[in-house]
Amino acid sequence: MAENTSAQMRLDKLVSVIAANMVAEVCSIYLTRAGKSLELFATEGLNPAAVHRTRMRAGEGLVGLVAEAGEPVNLSDAPNHPKFSYRPETGEDPYHAFLGVPIVRGGQVFGVLVVQNAASRNYAEEEVEALQTVAMVLAEVVAQGVLFNVAELDEPELSPDRPRKFNCEGLSEGVAIGTVVLHEPRVKVERMIADDPTLELARLEEAIGKLREAVDHMLDSGELDLTGESREVIETYRLFAHDAGWRQRMRDAIRTGLTAEAAVERVQDEMRLRVSKMQDPILRERAHDLDDLARRLLRHLAGDVGKRGLDMPENSVLVARSMGPAELLDYRRDRLVGLVLEEAASTSHVAIVARSMGLPMVAEAAGVTDAARAGDRIAVDGETGETHLRPTEDVIHAFDAKRILREHRAAQFATIRDLPAETKDGVHIRLMMNAGLALDMPHLAESGADGVGLFRTELQFMIGETMPRLSDQTAFYREILDSAGDKPVVFRTLDLGGDKVLPYARWEREENPALGWRAIRIALDRPALLRYQARALIKASAGKVLRILLPMVSHVAEFNAGRSLIDREIERARLLGQRQPRQVLVGAMLEVPALTFMLPQLMRSADFVSIGSNDLLSFTFAVDRTNPRVSKRYDFLNPAALTLFRQIVQSAAESGGEVSLCGEMAGKPLDAMALIGLGVRTLSMSPGHIGPIKTMIRSLNYGEISQYVEKLCGRTDHSLRSRLAAFAAERGVVLK
The missing domain is CATH 3.50.30.10 (Phosphohistidine domain)
Incomplete structure (x- = not known):
């Protein structure tokens, strides 16, 4: 590869060396050209005249199969395989045995390396591994343009300085x-083959240990000030760093003769290729986290773990x-x-x-x-x-x-922070903020929020190696209430399951976790968990008003069962003579469409309802909002969505119940304007959105938007967004 000869001569020599060492009658290299076709670039054993003439379309033939699958294909009788594509110009008629491996780097397939023999045989496992290792080296030089800038061969040259x-x-x-x-x-892997696998295993273990320590330090460091969802993200990231399966796959790769660095790259390339074929966006996001971990692990192996960007401008x-x-x-x-x-x-x-x-x-x-x-x-x-x-x-x-x-x-928002969120015709809207950690609580005063409309309690359970003690929970909830002062705090009970997994609990894999065993379903199957949390909340809120929200309630009996567990803890505290909350209010989170049809019955036992607009509308439209292929297909400012919200508000009002909304819609001025027109009086959002929403409210006439939205509910448009924007523009409603 390092010889000072032409790229073609190096490839020709390479296929000759591989064929001789593997006792193969044919060795060929196919590289990806622009348009994703695969071109024969070099061969030993096939007709030399076919080089640069034979091309396979994406997915065509056995070579296309290897590139598409991103995995080795090992066949004893290739001509009888359904994907076999006969090319007479290559002269490959007599060859039956076929082994092809992808030339992969960074999850991208740059080509295919093939060996063939006339005799019908399956290549041994060590032969497959040897060819994969050679393909890794080849991928490195091809991807870096040492041989060819393959991806751009057919592209016109553009001025590098143009805007x-x-x-x-x-x-x-x-x-x-x-x-x-x-x-x-990315750390360039210079050495692929291990001189001493035992030493490489020890190097890997040492680097993994340092990686885990670094991630732990990241979470514990006050410098980063991780709060809310951002801390949840790094907590999940820490779980990946401790994944035993990932570690074992790298150990297995080292045992095949690779260095620790090459093993990390091989495992990660295999992971990328598998995930690239999956449609699940959650799994794709997990793949980015694993990419990040692999790159960090390589830096630990290379000793390059300093703070990045120290000299950045x-x-x-x-x-x-x-x-x-x-x-x-x-x-x-x-x-x-x-x-x-x-x-x-x-x-x-x-x-x-x-x-x-x-x-x-x-x-x-x-x-x-x-x-x-x-x-x-x-x-x-x-x-x-x-x-x-x-x-x-x-x-x-x-x-x-x-x-x-x-x-x-931003300066304008600061001037209205302490002013009421009141429409021009005197209708007051309560603006609450979402939170999840004690570090979020200073935002309550900074944003001018009326309280905490949603406090996510599961984060405290996810950040430790064991379940938090009752005393720790009680102290934590008391700290939150003390920080809020006279402003209300709504504590949502544990919303576990789906992608929120406790590091110390056993969880079975589910085909559709968003619709699976999560939230109140777990609480009712494991009642001690809910009672344990309710006990801490009751003790922490002595003498104050305690507001508890049960997540993902599907029907009234489910809510009643959850409330009865809380009532048992209230009675327990009374019998023990403990100081109790001045009042306990228990509400249901409306995220499951079925519950909308049962609101009159629900309001007989629930003190309030909080609409979780993200899940509710995803379930209503049968849309995975994390999937970019469908998430933009449906606009949640659709007549069906507005009609649904109107029905919820009206039903709650008729039953004398209180209804609020938390979710992404609450923090978007245009969406929030429509919700206010439908009668929603309490919105909960990220603290940074309260300023723009308050500005919009203070420029809005409730009577006008109420009448306008009522008319829109009868339309059949795909989206009402443009009509609502035009309404705002005509009446001077501030949406920025």
Whole structure:
């Protein structure tokens, strides 16, 4: 590979060496060309005239099968395989035995390496592993352009200095103008074959230990100030770092003769290829976390574990193909102003952390990592997704104006923080905030929220190695209530299951966890868990009003069963002579559509209902909101959604019940305007959204929006968003 000869001569020599060492009559290398076709680049044993003439379309023939599957194909009688594609120009008629392995790096297939023999035989396992190892080396040099820049052979050359615009998806609001810093976490693996597998196993174990220590330190460090969902993300990330299956696969790879670094890469490439064929967005996000861990593990093996970006310039914008949440936290927060990724979703872990950091972020920026160079200027709008690489002066001025406007808006929100959220015609709306940790509570005063409408209690259970003691729970809940002062706090009981798994509990894999054993279903099957939590809440709220919310209630009997467990704990406290809460209010979270038809019956025993708009509308429209292929297909400002909310509000009002809404809709001014028009009087959202929502409310006339939304419910439009936006524009309702 290092010889100072032409690329073609090196490939020709390589196939000759492989054929001789494997006693194969044929060895061929196919590389991917633009358009995903596979071209024969070199061969020993086939007709030399077929080189650069024989091409396979994506998925065509056995070579296409190897590339598509991303896995070895080992056949004793290749011509009789249904995928066999006969190419007379190659002269491969007499060959029956076939072994093909993908040339893979970074989860991308760059080609296929093939050996063939005339005799019918299956290649031995060690032969497959040997060919895979050679393919790893070949992938390294092909991907880095040492042989060919294969992916761009058919592409016209573009000026590297020209401005480029990318229409991306905005994932975290804000405007950034800065300097490109390329995120290059990959450690180049120089040595593939191990001299001493025992030594490599020891190196791997040592590096895994250091990796786990580093992740633990990240969580314990006060410097990062991880709160709410961002802390949940890193807690989940820690679980992956301790995954025994991942560790065992790397150990097995070392035992085949690879170095620790090569074993990490092989296992991760296999994982990427498997996940790339899955449609489940949750599994795809887990793959990004595992990528992040693998890159970190390689840095520990290489001894390169210092703080990244120590010399990064002021106003740096990170540009990367993908990134894990922990990698983002490695960079200096005082110099980082934006993030541009090719691969990420709004629910991705890195997006959650970026939002918690207040960092503008865009994703789906296809090709940006190839187009960008370190030091380039870049402008990013995290709201619209518009991104300009090497922007002109006019574009920079326009983005500067956007940035200044956002700063003015933030200053305006500060001036109305202590003013009531009241419409122009005197209708008061309660604006509450969502929280999950004690560190979230200062936002209550900063945002001017009327209270905590949703406090997620499961996080305290997920961050430890064992279930928190009753005394620890009690102290924690008391701290939250004391922080809130006279403002109300609604504690949601444990919403476990789905993607929220306790590290110290056994969980069975479910085909559809969102609809599986979670939330109140777990609480009723394991009543001691709910009683344990209720006992701590009752003790913590002595002399105060305690508000408890039961998640994912499907029918009235389910709620009554959950409430009876809480009532038993109240009675227990009375019999023991303990000081009790002044009042205990128990509500149901309305996330399951079936419960909407039972609200009059529910309100006889529930003190309040909180609409969980995210799950409720996902279940109503049968849409996985984390799946980009369908999440944008349905607009939740649809007549069906508005009619559903209207029915809930009216039914609750007729029963004399209190109803609130928490979810993404509450924090979006246009969506919140529609909800207010339908009669929703309490909205709970992230604290950063309270300013814009209050501004919208104070510019709104309730009577007008109520009448308008009532008419919209009778329409058949796919989305009512444009009509609502036009209404706001005509009446001067502020939506920014």
